[in-house]
Amino acid sequence: MTLRELGEEKLLARIAVSGSKSRQVVGGVRDDCAVLKTAAKGWLLLKTDAVVEGVHFRASASAAGVGWKAMMRPLSDIAAMAGQPQFALITLALPGKTDVSWVTSLYRGLRRAAVRFGVEIVGGETTAIAGGRVISVSVAGRVDAGRCVFRSGGKVDDALFVTGRLGGSIAGRHLKFTPRIEEARWLAAHFDVHAMMDLSDGLAADLPRLARASGVGYSLQLARVPRSRGCTVEEALNDGEDYELLFALPSDEVARLEKAWPRKFPRLPLTRIGNLVRAGKNRSQTLRGGYDHFRQPE
């Protein structure tokens, strides 16, 4: 059955959350807005992100995988601030010819991803669209004021680390990655992390952004960049969609981190890839590249 046959009201009834378990949710899943009790302390984090058919997923991709990715992308940004995600809102723009089963599978992926990190889906909106499918997810979260890590706090001589391995995400990982929420919160709780971000457009685009935001340069040891199996350095730098953490740590904390990390996260590699240096003194070939949405071949 297609969405056109089912109609919007009945679709919403099928995918709507049936009453909330959380005492934080005052109401609103079927109201005009979500209404939430939030902790008095800490800062509010807000992020919204969209996945688009033909850009972030192929038409043939598993609907549940698309749902997982759509939820995990903004969660990865919450992670990058060392935050805790709490609430999500879903906007779907879908052609009327979309099969209803595709949408229910999509929601299965969205829900599974939300449950994995204790996020509650508190609202949704659907609209028709003539072209490809668009799924936009907005997330609200919290972070303790003293624990929030910005991109802009990097200092000269900080050591640069990345989690995981980079490159080749398009082969499948981009539909099933895990945002580094737990890792980022642990880092911010135990170390003086100066700057952090998640890698979405590739290290070649994202490392210069972190350095620029911090008003410093960078020295990257290309040979140390951790690569996914079968990937070249170039692919590791430019493919994008890694959703790993890039962070800057004062050099006197490096030894302690390198000892503690493998005990805490034995299955996730952590690699020191370089240093922050004085602005204008980039000691590796200046990076160019990474993913630009508007500059892809037609």
Next chain:
Amino acid sequence: MTLRELGEEKLLARIAVSGSKSRQVVGGVRDDCAVLKTAAKGWLLLKTDAVVEGVHFRASASAAGVGWKAMMRPLSDIAAMAGQPQFALITLALPGKTDVSWVTSLYRGLRRAAVRFGVEIVGGETTAIAGGRVISVSVAGRVDAGRCVFRSGGKVDDALFVTGRLGGSIAGRHLKFTPRIEEARWLAAHFDVHAMMDLSDGLAADLPRLARASGVGYSLQLARVPRSRGCTVEEALNDGEDYELLFALPSDEVARLEKAWPRKFPRLPLTRIGNLVRAGKNRSQTLRGGYDHFRQPE
């Protein structure tokens, strides 16, 4: 110049907010997330909504008008809870061939709408799309716990009111309407409003929703429904995109409201259109219709 020629990074530099004036914004406009200090008291309101080319606006529509509408739609939902909008995030999905001037005009409309209601744009995201343009806006706001008005609080014998005039929005009003934020907050502050919502899909679709959420029926006096100039009753009921308030008030407050309203809002009509009645006792022809996104002609 097109977005493809300009590239994503330079586009973001052009449209990004250049530093915030508000002390509530800790950071994040150019970071992974928006980071916000919020008032300890009150509830958090979250809403996200999208406008889609060919559905919510024609390709030829003024870009500034589209921006205005994209911002005002979620603000209208915040209004419907008697809330105060505070922060907005923008997601743009645009074809690479889009002219950069279209996007800067769109942002002019988004910003003008935000400024009008004291909303701060605290983040944005852009992505390419193959089909029509999509603009998704997420809004966070606050409401005092005792002032929040849900759809579900309507009671038998409550009087039903609507603000403004209904129907014919497509002729132009849908690109320049004003959400009833001030009116809703005034109502909630001075009257025991039992239930409220904003009219987005037309009274014929939305009144049954309010009644259903409240577990009651409705009696609508069709002849009293306030119509926009040149509109039939049917158009007033079904056109949608009115963005007016529909609310239910105990009958013993009607006289006081009808006296106070024209003094406070002399330019905005307020009309009593019927009553809530016991469930299953709808005393007007049961409404059918309103706008269904997935059931429009292809």
